[in-house]
Amino acid sequence: MxxxxxxxxxxxxxxxxxxxxxxxxxxxxxxxxxxxxxxxxxxxxxxxxxxxxxxxxxxxxxxxxxxxxxxxxxxxxxxxxxxxxxxxxxxxxxxxxxxxxxxxxxxxxxxxxxxxxxxxxxxxxxxxxxxxxxxxxxxKAVPEEVIGQRGVVTAPLTPVGTVQVAGELWTAFADEPLAVGEEVEVVALDGLKVRVKRVTTTKGG
The missing domain is CATH 1.20.120 (Four Helix Bundle (Hemerythrin (Met), subunit A))
Structure with missing residues (x-):
């Protein structure tokens, strides 16, 4: 010391x-x-x-x-x-x-x-x-092109982080913590940030 x-x-x-x-x-x-x-x-x-x-x-x-x-x-x-x-x-x-x-x-x-x-x-x-x-x-990206697209978390969302959508990195936020690698969907734009949610997959019966 x-x-x-x-x-x-x-x-x-x-x-x-x-x-x-x-x-x-x-x-x-x-x-x-x-x-x-x-x-x-x-x-x-x-x-x-x-x-x-x-x-x-x-x-x-x-x-x-x-x-x-x-x-x-x-x-x-x-x-x-x-x-x-x-x-x-x-x-x-x-x-x-x-x-x-x-x-x-x-x-x-x-x-x-x-x-x-x-x-x-x-x-x-x-x-x-x-x-x-x-x-x-x-x-170049209009809201209609971004909203609804899926991507992957590249930096943890706690609640703000980074996601990759359509080959581009976006600053993103969500209502819940999301880990790196999780699949997300863009639900809204907020300036230069995107609001995302976790993509949940259901198994067919």
Missing amino acids: GDVWAVLTNPNVVYILFVIGLWATAAAIYVPGTGFLEAAALACLVLAVAGFTRLPVNVVGVLLIVVAGVLFVVDLHVQSIGITVVGAGSLVAGSVLLFPSSEGLPSLSPWAIVVMVLLSLGFAAFLLAAAVRAQGLRR
């Missing part, structure tokens, strides 16, 4: 955990119900907060990085270059301000900031491209 605490006094490690935790949270919001993303986000953010308690932290820096994460999530739905630019600026400013420089105390490496900002922008571009592609597919 002492080794863990020692690592968490390194501002570079704490910063990386914090940014990864925010991105895992954003990914979990975009693709809910995987379990892995939620667990990764929770673990990284808990460790980062633990590190914050052992280091001199600028609250403004923390808030700016959180704002950057929120803006990137909003951008997945709005898809505006302006939001992307503001989010990137907020991330850079927050990273620079996060750990105030003090003599005798470890400081955040500029290289850590550069690497994490570039990786964050790359990850944001990846999620944004996936969102644009998914919305393009949704626009």
